[in-house]
Amino acid sequence: MSQARLMEGTALARRTLETTAKRAAHLTERTGQAPCLATVLVGEDPASVTYVRMKRNRCRAAGIESRHVALPAATTTEELVGVLRTLSHDPAVHGILLQHPMGAHIDERAAFEAIAPEKDVDGVTFASFATMSFGLPGFVSCTPGGIMRLLDEYDVDPAGKRAVVVGRSAILGKPAGMLLLARDATVTYCHSRTRDLSAAVREADIVVAAVGRPRLIKGQDIKPGAVVVDAGYNAGNVGDVDFDSAAERASLITPVPGGVGPMTIATLLEQTVDAAARQTGDRGV
Ligand code: NAP
Numbered sequence: 001m002s003q004a005r006l007m008e009g010t011a012l013a014r015r016t017l018e019t020t021a022k023r024a025a026h027l028t029e030r031t032g033q034a035p036c037l038a039t040v041l042v043g044e045d046p047a048s049v050t051y052v053r054m055k056r057n058r059c060r061a062a063g064i065e066s067r068h069v070a071l072p073a074a075t076t077t078e079e080l081v082g083v084l085r086t087l088s089h090d091p092a093v094h095g096i097l098l099q100h101p102m103g104a105h106i107d108e109r110a111a112f113e114a115i116a117p118e119k120d121v122d123g124v125t126f127a128s129f130a131t132m133s134f135g136l137p138g139f140v141s142c143t144p145g146g147i148m149r150l151l152d153e154y155d156v157d158p159a160g161k162r163a164v165v166v167g168r169s170a171i172l173g174k175p176a177g178m179l180l181l182a183r184d185a186t187v188t189y190c191h192s193r194t195r196d197l198s199a200a201v202r203e204a205d206i207v208v209a210a211v212g213r214p215r216l217i218k219g220q221d222i223k224p225g226a227v228v229v230d231a232g233y234n235a236g237n238v239g240d241v242d243f244d245s246a247a248e249r250a251s252l253i254t255p256v257p258g259g260v261g262p263m264t265i266a267t268l269l270e271q272t273v274d275a276a277a278r279q280t281g282d283r284g285v
Contacts, residue, residue: 004250006259007150007229013262016149016270021062023273025280028063035276036065037095037121037269038087042080042106043073048099055097058265064272067093076109081114088116094276095121097268100171118279121271132175135182137236139271144176146263147208147229148183154252156227158185161202166190166217166240167210173229176208197221209240219245228253231260 028034037059041052052068059066069083080102087093096119102108117127123141131138140148151158161183167173177187190200201207201221207228209217214234219242222228228250232240239256247253254260277283 004247004253007154007252008253008258009146009150009260009262010258012150012153016266017058017062020161020273024063026284027273027276027280029088030284031280031282032223033280034063034065035273036067036093037097037101037272038069038093039097040069040071040083042071042075042102050095052099055265055268058104058269062269064269073103078112080106081109084111088114088119093119094279095119095272097122098124119275121268121275123175128200129175133178133182135161140179140230140267141171141175142267143172143231143260143264145177145267147176147231147260148179148259149263149267150229150254156206156252158183160184161205162186162188163206163208164188164190164200164204165208165210166197166201169210173210176210180206211240213240214238215240215242217241217246219248222246224249225251229253230254230256230261232256233261
């Protein structure tokens with residue numbers, strides 16, 4: 001029987017998007033220019049095509065313009081960098097999203113670094129990682145940013161708590177840990193070379209699962225009363241946490257789907273409006 005309370009990302013994301021849409025409308029009215037997000041997709045990977053379409057649809061619904069650049073799979077790093085630099089210099093574009101992962105032939109880091117930091121609304125550049133890690137104003141990586149919003153919404157204060165982040169990817173695990181650290185949690189990172197993952201998870205007041213392995217984290221390893229955030233999304237709508245057994249012991253837990261996922265897009269759009277406000281000098285939003 002499930003005892004944990006659900007941390008519902010769908011409802012919070014809806015409210016966040018409503019606020020973002022209002023801010024976008026006000027900004028458009030005051031500046032005569034709608035916030036604009038450029039999406040860049042290399043190749044036609046079906047999951048990436050779907051993600052980009054979802055993001056563009058949400059933009060449209062929120063009154064954010066979206067400009068899409070579709071590049072062939074054979075695009076070179078140099079060509080991609082050129083496209084991203086052009087968008088970085090285009091005053092009509094306020095935010096840039098480069099959909100990833102990309103083909104192995106592309107130097108992903110070189111591509112990300114071609115995005116101007118002031119337009120890095122997906123929080124993927126070195127500059128964004130640094131500001132995020134120091135708790136300074138800037139753009140956060142969207143999924144970790146969404147996780148922090150969920151924790152705030154459910155009154156989970158990370159200060160002084162033991163947070164265990166399972167996964168250390170540049171876009172998810174690593175920034176999630178840095179955001180928790182910036183909020184004074186005591187953070188442990190686990191990864192594929194961690195010895196005795198169970199023992200590490202058992203210490204956690206807050207568990208963030210960001211692995212991509214279905215139901216890797218079992219309820220028996222969840223400390224009673226812990227907060228469990230499952231960012232994993234695996235085939236069959238399954239997270240990285242074994243939901244049923246974890247919900248028996250956790251105080252709060254995110255569902256999959258409907259937990260972390262919806263917050264990612266909401267954060268992206270919110271940051272696009274933030275970027276437009278900064279670039280147009282509009283202080284009203
Ligand atoms: P990733 O780049 O593949 O990274 C996975 C991480 O998990 C790596 O750090 C890896 O360790 C670690 N790992 C792998 N096997 C492990 C094991 N057995 N024990 C402990 N750690 C292990 O994946 P990602 O892009 O961060 O995504 C992770 C998950 O989040 C996926 O399910 C993805 O679909 C989901 N995701 C969701 C959203 C959303 O909006 N909800 C957004 C992005 C990603 P090493 O570093 O040692 O290899």
